[in-house]
Amino acid sequence: MSFERVQEKLNILADAAKYDVSCSSSGSNRTNTNKGLGNASNSGICHTYTEDGRCVSLLKILLTNHCIFDCAYCVTRKSNDIKRAAFQVQEVVDLTINFYRRNYIEGLFLSSGIFKSADYTMERLVSVAKKLRLEENFNGYIHLKSIPGASDELMREAGLYADRLSVNIEIPTEQGLKLLAPDKNRADFIKPMEKVKNEIIQYKSEKKLIKNTPKYAPAGQSTQMIVGASGENDMQIMYTSNYFYKNFNLKRVYYSGYVPISYDTRLPQIGTPVPMLRENRLYQTDWLLRFYGFNIEEILNEQHQHLDLDIDPKLGWALRNLHEFPVDVNKADKRMLARIPGLGMKSVFKILHARRYRQLNWDHLKAIGVSLNRAQYFLICASNQFETRDLTAEKIKGLILQNTKSKYTSMLSNQLNLFG
Missing domain, CATH: 3.20.20.70 (Aldolase class I)
Incomplete structure:
Protein backbone atom coordinates (compact mmCIF):
# COMPACT_ATOMS: atom_id res chain seq x y z
CA MET A 1 0.00 0.00 0.00
CA GLY A 293 -24.75 15.91 45.73
CA PHE A 294 -27.79 16.99 43.71
CA ASN A 295 -30.60 14.65 42.71
CA ILE A 296 -31.82 14.87 39.15
CA GLU A 297 -35.36 15.71 40.31
CA GLU A 298 -34.10 18.85 42.04
CA ILE A 299 -32.77 20.31 38.80
CA LEU A 300 -35.12 18.97 36.13
CA ASN A 301 -38.70 17.80 36.62
CA GLU A 302 -42.15 18.12 35.06
CA GLN A 303 -42.34 21.77 36.14
CA HIS A 304 -38.83 22.56 34.85
CA GLN A 305 -38.12 20.44 31.75
CA HIS A 306 -35.59 22.82 30.19
CA LEU A 307 -32.35 24.31 31.53
CA ASP A 308 -32.09 28.08 31.58
CA LEU A 309 -29.52 29.13 28.98
CA ASP A 310 -28.96 32.48 30.71
CA ILE A 311 -27.72 31.06 34.01
CA ASP A 312 -26.02 27.88 35.22
CA PRO A 313 -28.22 25.10 36.68
CA LYS A 314 -26.99 25.52 40.26
CA LEU A 315 -27.95 29.19 40.25
CA GLY A 316 -31.27 28.22 38.68
CA TRP A 317 -31.94 25.77 41.51
CA ALA A 318 -30.99 28.34 44.16
CA LEU A 319 -33.32 30.98 42.72
CA ARG A 320 -36.18 28.48 42.79
CA ASN A 321 -35.37 27.59 46.40
CA LEU A 322 -34.63 30.89 48.11
CA HIS A 323 -36.22 29.48 51.29
CA GLU A 324 -33.01 27.41 51.71
CA PHE A 325 -30.92 30.59 51.97
CA PRO A 326 -29.01 32.45 53.34
CA VAL A 327 -26.47 29.83 54.36
CA ASP A 328 -24.01 30.59 57.17
CA VAL A 329 -20.62 29.53 55.80
CA ASN A 330 -19.24 29.25 59.32
CA LYS A 331 -21.84 26.66 60.33
CA ALA A 332 -23.28 24.91 57.26
CA ASP A 333 -22.33 21.33 56.35
CA LYS A 334 -20.54 20.34 53.14
CA ARG A 335 -23.77 19.44 51.33
CA MET A 336 -25.29 22.88 51.82
CA LEU A 337 -22.08 24.76 51.13
CA ALA A 338 -21.86 22.97 47.79
CA ARG A 339 -25.29 24.35 46.87
CA ILE A 340 -24.30 28.00 47.19
CA PRO A 341 -23.92 29.60 43.73
CA GLY A 342 -20.36 30.77 43.23
CA LEU A 343 -18.80 28.02 45.35
CA GLY A 344 -16.97 25.20 43.62
CA MET A 345 -15.97 22.08 45.49
CA LYS A 346 -12.40 23.32 45.96
CA SER A 347 -13.76 26.43 47.68
CA VAL A 348 -16.07 24.26 49.81
CA PHE A 349 -13.14 22.20 51.12
CA LYS A 350 -11.07 25.34 51.71
CA ILE A 351 -13.91 26.83 53.76
CA LEU A 352 -14.33 23.65 55.81
CA HIS A 353 -10.61 23.71 56.57
CA ALA A 354 -10.22 27.45 57.20
CA ARG A 355 -13.19 27.85 59.54
CA ARG A 356 -11.57 25.46 61.99
CA TYR A 357 -9.17 28.27 62.85
CA ARG A 358 -11.22 31.47 62.45
CA GLN A 359 -14.63 32.93 61.69
CA LEU A 360 -14.66 33.66 57.97
CA ASN A 361 -15.62 37.06 56.62
CA TRP A 362 -15.97 38.51 53.11
CA ASP A 363 -12.25 39.13 52.76
CA HIS A 364 -11.47 35.53 53.69
CA LEU A 365 -14.03 34.23 51.18
CA LYS A 366 -12.64 36.44 48.44
CA ALA A 367 -9.10 35.20 49.18
CA ILE A 368 -10.35 31.59 49.02
CA GLY A 369 -11.65 32.23 45.52
CA VAL A 370 -15.42 32.40 46.10
CA SER A 371 -17.29 34.13 43.26
CA LEU A 372 -18.93 36.82 45.38
CA ASN A 373 -20.77 38.19 42.37
CA ARG A 374 -23.11 35.21 42.82
CA ALA A 375 -22.51 34.01 46.35
CA GLN A 376 -23.22 37.30 48.12
CA TYR A 377 -26.97 36.84 47.67
CA PHE A 378 -27.02 33.36 49.20
CA LEU A 379 -24.69 33.35 52.21
CA ILE A 380 -23.82 35.10 55.43
CA CYS A 381 -20.46 35.23 57.19
CA ALA A 382 -18.65 37.07 60.01
CA SER A 383 -19.34 40.54 58.64
CA ASN A 384 -21.91 43.27 59.10
CA GLN A 385 -21.77 44.29 55.46
CA PHE A 386 -24.38 42.39 53.55
CA GLU A 387 -26.68 42.59 50.57
CA THR A 388 -30.34 43.44 51.13
CA ARG A 389 -32.38 40.30 51.76
CA ASP A 390 -35.68 41.46 50.27
CA LEU A 391 -34.63 40.79 46.68
CA THR A 392 -36.81 38.50 44.58
CA ALA A 393 -35.41 35.68 42.45
CA GLU A 394 -35.91 37.77 39.29
CA LYS A 395 -34.07 40.76 40.77
CA ILE A 396 -31.16 38.60 41.91
CA LYS A 397 -30.95 36.99 38.48
CA GLY A 398 -30.98 40.40 36.83
CA LEU A 399 -28.24 41.76 39.08
CA ILE A 400 -26.00 38.73 38.53
CA LEU A 401 -26.46 38.86 34.75
CA GLN A 402 -25.83 42.61 34.76
CA ASN A 403 -22.60 42.22 36.72
CA THR A 404 -21.49 39.31 34.53
CA LYS A 405 -22.06 41.36 31.36
CA SER A 406 -20.26 44.33 32.92
CA LYS A 407 -17.21 42.16 33.68
CA TYR A 408 -17.24 40.78 30.13
CA THR A 409 -17.55 44.27 28.61
CA SER A 410 -14.71 45.56 30.81
CA MET A 411 -12.47 42.63 29.86
CA LEU A 412 -13.21 43.13 26.16
CA SER A 413 -12.47 46.85 26.47
CA ASN A 414 -9.11 46.13 28.12
CA GLN A 415 -8.20 43.72 25.33
CA LEU A 416 -9.06 46.31 22.67
CA ASN A 417 -6.96 48.93 24.47
CA LEU A 418 -4.08 46.49 24.75
CA PHE A 419 -4.00 45.61 21.04
CA GLY A 420 -5.43 48.84 19.64
Whole structure:
Protein backbone atom coordinates (compact mmCIF):
# COMPACT_ATOMS: atom_id res chain seq x y z
CA MET A 1 0.00 0.00 0.00
CA SER A 2 1.50 3.36 -1.07
CA PHE A 3 2.10 6.20 1.38
CA GLU A 4 -0.28 8.41 -0.63
CA ARG A 5 -3.11 5.91 -0.26
CA VAL A 6 -2.60 5.57 3.51
CA GLN A 7 -2.52 9.37 3.78
CA GLU A 8 -5.78 9.58 1.84
CA LYS A 9 -7.38 7.04 4.16
CA LEU A 10 -6.14 8.96 7.17
CA ASN A 11 -7.65 12.21 5.91
CA ILE A 12 -11.02 10.57 5.28
CA LEU A 13 -11.27 8.51 8.45
CA ALA A 14 -9.88 11.16 10.80
CA ASP A 15 -12.42 13.65 9.46
CA ALA A 16 -15.25 11.13 9.93
CA ALA A 17 -14.20 10.58 13.56
CA LYS A 18 -14.48 14.24 14.56
CA TYR A 19 -18.18 13.90 15.43
CA ASP A 20 -17.39 11.62 18.37
CA VAL A 21 -16.54 13.76 21.42
CA SER A 22 -16.25 10.97 23.98
CA CYS A 23 -12.46 10.64 23.97
CA SER A 24 -11.56 13.48 26.33
CA SER A 25 -9.87 11.66 29.19
CA SER A 26 -8.62 8.28 30.25
CA GLY A 27 -8.10 8.09 33.98
CA SER A 28 -6.06 4.98 33.30
CA ASN A 29 -3.22 3.78 35.53
CA ARG A 30 -1.48 1.55 32.99
CA THR A 31 2.29 1.91 33.45
CA ASN A 32 5.24 1.08 31.25
CA THR A 33 6.78 -2.34 31.86
CA ASN A 34 9.60 -4.38 30.35
CA LYS A 35 11.00 -1.41 28.42
CA GLY A 36 7.80 -1.06 26.45
CA LEU A 37 6.59 1.93 24.48
CA GLY A 38 4.35 4.59 26.01
CA ASN A 39 2.68 5.21 29.33
CA ALA A 40 -0.95 6.03 30.26
CA SER A 41 -0.98 8.30 33.29
CA ASN A 42 -3.55 8.78 36.03
CA SER A 43 -4.01 12.43 35.13
CA GLY A 44 -5.69 11.40 31.91
CA ILE A 45 -5.07 11.61 28.19
CA CYS A 46 -6.94 14.28 26.29
CA HIS A 47 -7.02 15.64 22.79
CA THR A 48 -6.72 19.11 24.29
CA TYR A 49 -5.49 19.58 27.85
CA THR A 50 -5.21 17.44 30.98
CA GLU A 51 -6.07 18.57 34.49
CA ASP A 52 -2.42 19.37 35.19
CA GLY A 53 -2.22 21.61 32.13
CA ARG A 54 -0.43 19.31 29.70
CA CYS A 55 -1.45 19.58 26.06
CA VAL A 56 -1.67 16.06 24.69
CA SER A 57 -3.30 14.36 21.75
CA LEU A 58 -4.75 11.13 20.47
CA LEU A 59 -4.79 9.58 17.05
CA LYS A 60 -8.56 9.73 16.61
CA ILE A 61 -9.79 7.75 13.61
CA LEU A 62 -12.37 5.32 12.32
CA LEU A 63 -11.29 1.88 11.18
CA THR A 64 -13.76 2.38 8.33
CA ASN A 65 -16.59 4.71 7.36
CA HIS A 66 -18.42 1.93 5.52
CA CYS A 67 -21.60 1.09 7.43
CA ILE A 68 -24.52 -1.30 6.99
CA PHE A 69 -26.90 1.07 8.83
CA ASP A 70 -28.69 4.14 7.55
CA CYS A 71 -29.07 6.31 10.67
CA ALA A 72 -30.43 9.69 9.62
CA TYR A 73 -28.13 11.67 11.92
CA CYS A 74 -24.86 9.95 10.95
CA VAL A 75 -22.46 11.24 8.31
CA THR A 76 -21.28 7.66 7.56
CA ARG A 77 -24.78 6.22 6.99
CA LYS A 78 -24.92 3.94 3.97
CA SER A 79 -27.16 6.22 1.87
CA ASN A 80 -24.85 9.22 2.24
CA ASP A 81 -22.84 10.02 -0.86
CA ILE A 82 -19.36 10.34 0.66
CA LYS A 83 -15.94 8.99 -0.14
CA ARG A 84 -15.41 5.66 1.61
CA ALA A 85 -12.25 4.11 2.99
CA ALA A 86 -11.12 1.34 5.33
CA PHE A 87 -7.88 0.72 7.16
CA GLN A 88 -6.30 -2.68 7.45
CA VAL A 89 -5.53 -3.70 11.02
CA GLN A 90 -1.78 -3.47 10.51
CA GLU A 91 -2.08 0.01 8.98
CA VAL A 92 -3.66 1.36 12.18
CA VAL A 93 -0.98 -0.32 14.28
CA ASP A 94 1.80 1.16 12.14
CA LEU A 95 0.26 4.63 12.16
CA THR A 96 -0.09 4.59 15.94
CA ILE A 97 3.49 3.50 16.54
CA ASN A 98 4.96 5.86 13.94
CA PHE A 99 2.98 8.83 15.23
CA TYR A 100 3.95 8.00 18.80
CA ARG A 101 7.64 7.73 17.99
CA ARG A 102 7.45 11.17 16.35
CA ASN A 103 5.81 12.55 19.50
CA TYR A 104 2.63 13.47 17.62
CA ILE A 105 0.34 11.49 19.93
CA GLU A 106 0.15 9.79 23.31
CA GLY A 107 -2.54 7.27 22.51
CA LEU A 108 -5.23 5.95 20.19
CA PHE A 109 -8.97 6.51 19.99
CA LEU A 110 -10.42 3.98 17.56
CA SER A 111 -14.02 3.76 16.41
CA SER A 112 -15.64 2.37 13.29
CA GLY A 113 -18.63 2.17 11.08
CA ILE A 114 -20.25 -1.26 11.20
CA PHE A 115 -19.40 -3.39 8.19
CA LYS A 116 -20.68 -6.93 7.63
CA SER A 117 -21.69 -7.43 11.28
CA ALA A 118 -21.11 -6.19 14.82
CA ASP A 119 -18.78 -9.08 15.68
CA TYR A 120 -16.83 -8.80 12.42
CA THR A 121 -16.16 -5.11 13.13
CA MET A 122 -15.45 -5.53 16.84
CA GLU A 123 -13.02 -8.36 16.14
CA ARG A 124 -10.90 -6.02 14.03
CA LEU A 125 -10.94 -3.25 16.61
CA VAL A 126 -9.76 -5.73 19.22
CA SER A 127 -7.06 -7.00 16.84
CA VAL A 128 -5.59 -3.50 16.61
CA ALA A 129 -5.37 -3.15 20.39
CA LYS A 130 -4.05 -6.69 20.80
CA LYS A 131 -1.29 -6.17 18.27
CA LEU A 132 -0.27 -2.88 19.86
CA ARG A 133 -0.05 -4.44 23.32
CA LEU A 134 1.48 -7.84 22.52
CA GLU A 135 3.54 -7.27 19.37
CA GLU A 136 4.59 -3.63 19.80
CA ASN A 137 4.66 -3.66 23.63
CA PHE A 138 2.70 -0.39 23.54
CA ASN A 139 1.64 0.86 27.00
CA GLY A 140 0.06 4.13 25.91
CA TYR A 141 -3.63 4.95 26.20
CA ILE A 142 -6.09 3.03 24.01
CA HIS A 143 -9.79 3.84 23.83
CA LEU A 144 -11.92 1.44 21.79
CA LYS A 145 -15.45 2.20 20.72
CA SER A 146 -17.53 -0.89 21.47
CA ILE A 147 -19.83 -2.00 18.67
CA PRO A 148 -23.52 -2.41 19.63
CA GLY A 149 -24.49 -6.06 19.54
CA ALA A 150 -20.93 -7.40 19.84
CA SER A 151 -20.56 -10.75 21.62
CA ASP A 152 -19.62 -11.09 25.28
CA GLU A 153 -16.43 -12.92 24.32
CA LEU A 154 -15.19 -10.02 22.19
CA MET A 155 -16.15 -7.46 24.83
CA ARG A 156 -14.16 -9.34 27.43
CA GLU A 157 -11.13 -9.50 25.15
CA ALA A 158 -11.46 -5.80 24.30
CA GLY A 159 -11.26 -4.82 27.97
CA LEU A 160 -8.02 -6.75 28.43
CA TYR A 161 -6.21 -4.57 25.88
CA ALA A 162 -8.03 -1.21 25.99
CA ASP A 163 -7.86 1.36 28.77
CA ARG A 164 -11.38 2.57 28.16
CA LEU A 165 -14.39 1.16 26.30
CA SER A 166 -17.46 3.08 25.24
CA VAL A 167 -20.75 2.40 23.50
CA ASN A 168 -22.56 5.42 22.10
CA ILE A 169 -26.27 5.15 22.89
CA GLU A 170 -26.61 7.90 20.28
CA ILE A 171 -30.19 9.09 20.87
CA PRO A 172 -31.44 9.76 24.43
CA THR A 173 -34.82 8.01 24.08
CA GLU A 174 -35.98 4.78 22.49
CA GLN A 175 -38.65 6.69 20.58
CA GLY A 176 -36.02 8.97 19.08
CA LEU A 177 -33.85 6.01 18.13
CA LYS A 178 -36.76 4.30 16.36
CA LEU A 179 -37.49 7.50 14.46
CA LEU A 180 -33.97 8.19 13.22
CA ALA A 181 -32.36 4.73 13.27
CA PRO A 182 -35.18 2.20 12.81
CA ASP A 183 -32.70 -0.62 12.10
CA LYS A 184 -31.12 -0.29 15.54
CA ASN A 185 -32.31 -1.61 18.87
CA ARG A 186 -31.58 -0.09 22.29
CA ALA A 187 -30.99 -3.61 23.66
CA ASP A 188 -27.94 -3.93 21.37
CA PHE A 189 -26.38 -0.90 23.09
CA ILE A 190 -27.17 -2.25 26.55
CA LYS A 191 -25.65 -5.70 26.05
CA PRO A 192 -21.95 -4.71 25.71
CA MET A 193 -22.32 -2.08 28.45
CA GLU A 194 -23.69 -4.70 30.82
CA LYS A 195 -20.84 -7.06 29.96
CA VAL A 196 -18.17 -4.41 30.59
CA LYS A 197 -19.77 -3.39 33.88
CA ASN A 198 -19.81 -7.01 35.11
CA GLU A 199 -16.24 -7.63 33.98
CA ILE A 200 -14.99 -4.54 35.82
CA ILE A 201 -16.79 -5.64 38.98
CA GLN A 202 -15.27 -9.12 38.65
CA TYR A 203 -11.79 -7.69 38.02
CA LYS A 204 -11.94 -5.52 41.15
CA SER A 205 -13.12 -8.47 43.21
CA GLU A 206 -10.40 -10.80 41.91
CA LYS A 207 -7.74 -8.10 42.32
CA LYS A 208 -8.29 -8.19 46.08
CA LEU A 209 -7.41 -11.89 46.13
CA ILE A 210 -4.91 -12.19 43.26
CA LYS A 211 -2.51 -9.29 42.95
CA ASN A 212 -1.42 -9.99 39.36
CA THR A 213 -4.96 -10.26 37.95
CA PRO A 214 -4.86 -8.84 34.37
CA LYS A 215 -6.23 -5.30 34.15
CA TYR A 216 -9.67 -4.93 32.63
CA ALA A 217 -10.62 -1.54 31.15
CA PRO A 218 -8.83 0.36 33.96
CA ALA A 219 -10.33 3.66 32.79
CA GLY A 220 -13.87 2.22 32.82
CA GLN A 221 -16.51 2.89 30.20
CA SER A 222 -18.33 5.92 28.87
CA THR A 223 -21.06 6.79 26.39
CA GLN A 224 -22.24 9.64 24.21
CA MET A 225 -25.63 11.08 23.31
CA ILE A 226 -26.53 13.30 20.38
CA VAL A 227 -28.38 16.38 21.57
CA GLY A 228 -30.98 18.12 19.43
CA ALA A 229 -31.46 15.59 16.63
CA SER A 230 -34.73 14.06 17.80
CA GLY A 231 -36.41 16.75 19.88
CA GLU A 232 -35.80 15.49 23.43
CA ASN A 233 -35.95 18.13 26.14
CA ASP A 234 -33.22 18.58 28.75
CA MET A 235 -35.15 16.57 31.33
CA GLN A 236 -35.32 13.52 29.05
CA ILE A 237 -31.62 13.77 28.22
CA MET A 238 -30.45 14.07 31.81
CA TYR A 239 -32.81 11.39 33.12
CA THR A 240 -31.30 9.02 30.55
CA SER A 241 -27.80 10.00 31.71
CA ASN A 242 -28.76 9.47 35.33
CA TYR A 243 -30.10 6.00 34.50
CA PHE A 244 -26.86 4.95 32.81
CA TYR A 245 -24.67 6.38 35.56
CA LYS A 246 -26.57 4.45 38.21
CA ASN A 247 -26.99 1.17 36.36
CA PHE A 248 -23.71 0.83 34.43
CA ASN A 249 -21.18 2.65 36.62
CA LEU A 250 -20.15 4.91 33.75
CA LYS A 251 -17.17 7.18 34.09
CA ARG A 252 -18.62 9.83 31.80
CA VAL A 253 -21.58 10.65 29.63
CA TYR A 254 -20.77 13.00 26.76
CA TYR A 255 -23.25 15.34 25.10
CA SER A 256 -22.71 16.12 21.44
CA GLY A 257 -24.83 18.83 19.84
CA TYR A 258 -26.24 17.65 16.54
CA VAL A 259 -24.60 19.24 13.52
CA PRO A 260 -27.02 19.31 10.56
CA ILE A 261 -25.24 17.55 7.73
CA SER A 262 -28.00 16.72 5.23
CA TYR A 263 -31.63 17.39 4.56
CA ASP A 264 -34.11 15.03 6.19
CA THR A 265 -37.63 15.90 7.30
CA ARG A 266 -37.01 14.05 10.59
CA LEU A 267 -34.00 16.23 11.45
CA PRO A 268 -33.41 19.91 12.30
CA GLN A 269 -32.94 22.08 9.23
CA ILE A 270 -29.47 22.70 7.87
CA GLY A 271 -28.13 25.95 9.26
CA THR A 272 -29.66 25.47 12.73
CA PRO A 273 -26.99 23.73 14.83
CA VAL A 274 -27.55 23.08 18.53
CA PRO A 275 -26.20 26.03 20.57
CA MET A 276 -22.90 25.26 22.30
CA LEU A 277 -24.39 26.88 25.40
CA ARG A 278 -26.96 24.09 25.63
CA GLU A 279 -24.18 21.48 25.65
CA ASN A 280 -22.45 23.49 28.37
CA ARG A 281 -25.58 23.57 30.55
CA LEU A 282 -25.98 19.81 30.20
CA TYR A 283 -22.36 19.25 31.28
CA GLN A 284 -22.87 21.58 34.25
CA THR A 285 -25.94 19.59 35.28
CA ASP A 286 -23.99 16.35 34.86
CA TRP A 287 -21.30 17.80 37.17
CA LEU A 288 -23.89 18.71 39.82
CA LEU A 289 -25.21 15.14 39.83
CA ARG A 290 -21.79 13.52 40.06
CA PHE A 291 -19.88 15.82 42.40
CA TYR A 292 -22.21 18.25 44.17
CA GLY A 293 -24.75 15.91 45.73
CA PHE A 294 -27.79 16.99 43.71
CA ASN A 295 -30.60 14.65 42.71
CA ILE A 296 -31.82 14.87 39.15
CA GLU A 297 -35.36 15.71 40.31
CA GLU A 298 -34.10 18.85 42.04
CA ILE A 299 -32.77 20.31 38.80
CA LEU A 300 -35.12 18.97 36.13
CA ASN A 301 -38.70 17.80 36.62
CA GLU A 302 -42.15 18.12 35.06
CA GLN A 303 -42.34 21.77 36.14
CA HIS A 304 -38.83 22.56 34.85
CA GLN A 305 -38.12 20.44 31.75
CA HIS A 306 -35.59 22.82 30.19
CA LEU A 307 -32.35 24.31 31.53
CA ASP A 308 -32.09 28.08 31.58
CA LEU A 309 -29.52 29.13 28.98
CA ASP A 310 -28.96 32.48 30.71
CA ILE A 311 -27.72 31.06 34.01
CA ASP A 312 -26.02 27.88 35.22
CA PRO A 313 -28.22 25.10 36.68
CA LYS A 314 -26.99 25.52 40.26
CA LEU A 315 -27.95 29.19 40.25
CA GLY A 316 -31.27 28.22 38.68
CA TRP A 317 -31.94 25.77 41.51
CA ALA A 318 -30.99 28.34 44.16
CA LEU A 319 -33.32 30.98 42.72
CA ARG A 320 -36.18 28.48 42.79
CA ASN A 321 -35.37 27.59 46.40
CA LEU A 322 -34.63 30.89 48.11
CA HIS A 323 -36.22 29.48 51.29
CA GLU A 324 -33.01 27.41 51.71
CA PHE A 325 -30.92 30.59 51.97
CA PRO A 326 -29.01 32.45 53.34
CA VAL A 327 -26.47 29.83 54.36
CA ASP A 328 -24.01 30.59 57.17
CA VAL A 329 -20.62 29.53 55.80
CA ASN A 330 -19.24 29.25 59.32
CA LYS A 331 -21.84 26.66 60.33
CA ALA A 332 -23.28 24.91 57.26
CA ASP A 333 -22.33 21.33 56.35
CA LYS A 334 -20.54 20.34 53.14
CA ARG A 335 -23.77 19.44 51.33
CA MET A 336 -25.29 22.88 51.82
CA LEU A 337 -22.08 24.76 51.13
CA ALA A 338 -21.86 22.97 47.79
CA ARG A 339 -25.29 24.35 46.87
CA ILE A 340 -24.30 28.00 47.19
CA PRO A 341 -23.92 29.60 43.73
CA GLY A 342 -20.36 30.77 43.23
CA LEU A 343 -18.80 28.02 45.35
CA GLY A 344 -16.97 25.20 43.62
CA MET A 345 -15.97 22.08 45.49
CA LYS A 346 -12.40 23.32 45.96
CA SER A 347 -13.76 26.43 47.68
CA VAL A 348 -16.07 24.26 49.81
CA PHE A 349 -13.14 22.20 51.12
CA LYS A 350 -11.07 25.34 51.71
CA ILE A 351 -13.91 26.83 53.76
CA LEU A 352 -14.33 23.65 55.81
CA HIS A 353 -10.61 23.71 56.57
CA ALA A 354 -10.22 27.45 57.20
CA ARG A 355 -13.19 27.85 59.54
CA ARG A 356 -11.57 25.46 61.99
CA TYR A 357 -9.17 28.27 62.85
CA ARG A 358 -11.22 31.47 62.45
CA GLN A 359 -14.63 32.93 61.69
CA LEU A 360 -14.66 33.66 57.97
CA ASN A 361 -15.62 37.06 56.62
CA TRP A 362 -15.97 38.51 53.11
CA ASP A 363 -12.25 39.13 52.76
CA HIS A 364 -11.47 35.53 53.69
CA LEU A 365 -14.03 34.23 51.18
CA LYS A 366 -12.64 36.44 48.44
CA ALA A 367 -9.10 35.20 49.18
CA ILE A 368 -10.35 31.59 49.02
CA GLY A 369 -11.65 32.23 45.52
CA VAL A 370 -15.42 32.40 46.10
CA SER A 371 -17.29 34.13 43.26
CA LEU A 372 -18.93 36.82 45.38
CA ASN A 373 -20.77 38.19 42.37
CA ARG A 374 -23.11 35.21 42.82
CA ALA A 375 -22.51 34.01 46.35
CA GLN A 376 -23.22 37.30 48.12
CA TYR A 377 -26.97 36.84 47.67
CA PHE A 378 -27.02 33.36 49.20
CA LEU A 379 -24.69 33.35 52.21
CA ILE A 380 -23.82 35.10 55.43
CA CYS A 381 -20.46 35.23 57.19
CA ALA A 382 -18.65 37.07 60.01
CA SER A 383 -19.34 40.54 58.64
CA ASN A 384 -21.91 43.27 59.10
CA GLN A 385 -21.77 44.29 55.46
CA PHE A 386 -24.38 42.39 53.55
CA GLU A 387 -26.68 42.59 50.57
CA THR A 388 -30.34 43.44 51.13
CA ARG A 389 -32.38 40.30 51.76
CA ASP A 390 -35.68 41.46 50.27
CA LEU A 391 -34.63 40.79 46.68
CA THR A 392 -36.81 38.50 44.58
CA ALA A 393 -35.41 35.68 42.45
CA GLU A 394 -35.91 37.77 39.29
CA LYS A 395 -34.07 40.76 40.77
CA ILE A 396 -31.16 38.60 41.91
CA LYS A 397 -30.95 36.99 38.48
CA GLY A 398 -30.98 40.40 36.83
CA LEU A 399 -28.24 41.76 39.08
CA ILE A 400 -26.00 38.73 38.53
CA LEU A 401 -26.46 38.86 34.75
CA GLN A 402 -25.83 42.61 34.76
CA ASN A 403 -22.60 42.22 36.72
CA THR A 404 -21.49 39.31 34.53
CA LYS A 405 -22.06 41.36 31.36
CA SER A 406 -20.26 44.33 32.92
CA LYS A 407 -17.21 42.16 33.68
CA TYR A 408 -17.24 40.78 30.13
CA THR A 409 -17.55 44.27 28.61
CA SER A 410 -14.71 45.56 30.81
CA MET A 411 -12.47 42.63 29.86
CA LEU A 412 -13.21 43.13 26.16
CA SER A 413 -12.47 46.85 26.47
CA ASN A 414 -9.11 46.13 28.12
CA GLN A 415 -8.20 43.72 25.33
CA LEU A 416 -9.06 46.31 22.67
CA ASN A 417 -6.96 48.93 24.47
CA LEU A 418 -4.08 46.49 24.75
CA PHE A 419 -4.00 45.61 21.04
CA GLY A 420 -5.43 48.84 19.64
